[in-house]
Amino acid sequence: MYKLWAIIKKETLLLVRDRIGLSILFLMPVVLILVMTLIQDAAFKTINEKGIPIVLVNNDHDSLGNAIYRGLKSSSLVSLTDQIDGKPANQESLEKAVSEGKFMLGIIIPEGATRSIRKNVTNMVNETMTTDAKKENVDPFEIILFIDPVAKKSFITSVTSNLQAFISELKTQIMFQTFSDEINALIPDGGQTPPQAYERSQIIKYKEVYASTLIGDKVPNAVQHNVPAWTIFGMFFIVISVVGNVMKEKKEGSSFRLQTMPTSYLLLTNGKIIVYVFVCFIQFLIMLGVGIFILPLFGLPSLYLGNSIPAVMILALSTSFAATGFGVLVGTLATSEQQGAILGSLSILLLSAIGGILVPTYIMPDIMRSISVISPLNWSLEGFYKLFLRGSSIAGILPNITLLTGFFIAVISISSIVNRLKQK
DSSP states (O other): OHHHHHHHHHHHHHHHHOHHHHHHHHHHHHHHHHHHHHHHHHHHHHHTTOSEEEEEEEOOOSHHHHHHHHHHHTOTTEEEESEETTEEOOHHHHHHHHHTTSOSEEEEEOTTHHHHHHHHHHHHHHHHHOSSOOOOOOOOOOOEEEEOTTSOHHHHHHHHHHHHHHHHHHHHHHHHHHHHHHHHHHSTTTOOOOTTHHHHHOOOOOOOOOSOOSSSOOOOOHHHHHHHHHHHHHHHTTHHHHHHHHHHHHHHTHHHHHHTSSOOHHHHHHHHHHHHHHHHHHHHHHHHHIIIIIGGGGTOOOOOOOSOHHHHHHHHHHHHHHHHHHHHHHHHHOSSHHHHHHHHHHHHHHHHHHHTSSSOGGGSOHHHHHHGGGOHHHHHHHHHHHHHHSOOOTTTTHHHHHHHHHHHHHHHHHHHHHHHHHHO
16 A cells, blocks of 8 residues: 555656646646637537528518418527518528528518419319319419528428428418318308318427436537537546656656566556546546536536436546546557657547547438447547436446446556566
8 A cells, every 4th residue: 555655646746747738638628618619609509400590581471471481480490580781681682691691591482472372272172173163374483592502401401391381381271261162152051160270270289309308408519519528538638648757757767667666567557547537537527617617608508417416427537547548558558758649649639530529429420420439538428418418327327437447447458468568
């Protein structure tokens, strides 16, 4: 126990003396969280498809145009307006505003759209009721969409689906009324239909419920991705500090002197692991504080920690061990400080990229989502997603904890074997 305490004291002194490196370990994740969350906030709102700006020109001024306006206005999908710079929008100003990026989509409802639908439905009903019915000429109409090139295809599909639904609903309503009028003409008193019959016939409604056991609707946002993501990145970036420590011991000869002592490699490594795991855990707590207290000052949502704080702490501890173990492995494999710094930083950047830290995995291509499962940073991030977004408990993140713990054991075992081979 005395030997372990002496090793911990040595590692702590080495760490504290490197004040610049220590400050970077704590300040870098804070800066990354603030900058990346602010940058990605608008992007996540787009991903969640809420509040996307749309401008509407309603030249119809009848049932269809009014139904589309009311439907889009009440939808959480979009933020709808019919004015540009305080003036009623027209086709020219709409096209210019969309091309300048002020709106993601512009919709123009042509004049006479409702009249064309009525004629079309009347022809259909007349053909059904009588064989010698005369057809009215129906003028086709186009609903014009001006689309910002940066708009997602899925968003455009959602809007056009909504427009089709409005048109179908109006056609059904007109058809219902037309059939009622025809029946009333054939059967004067037997076919009267209450005016609200159509409204009451709409028995199917939709309710959006997120697949989460959390209280309230918690959807992925910039805070809930960036805080755990960049905290994990900062924790794994401790590899640079660990490598620098190991290289300094090799350069000064203290590593050789320690190996001549009657102490196992694992005991020497345990002191290093304990110190750096503690540093990683302190990093994690500071980043949580940033997410809960600092980000709301910038107008962003506060970080929600889910239903199980003990599960959050256990996952953070597992991540700390995995990050420190990886740092020990890189330090053992490297033969110089420059080599260790390059190997450590590049490997962490690569694992971050494929693990969903830089870009969330759910907006990656399928092949990259398949590859992301090999990254320990992804195991940790998915665990925090389960806790923060899906309301999981310790049982829910047990696979993630197991993977991180297994990774720690594996890299420490490899480090021990490599060190033994180097000694020979």
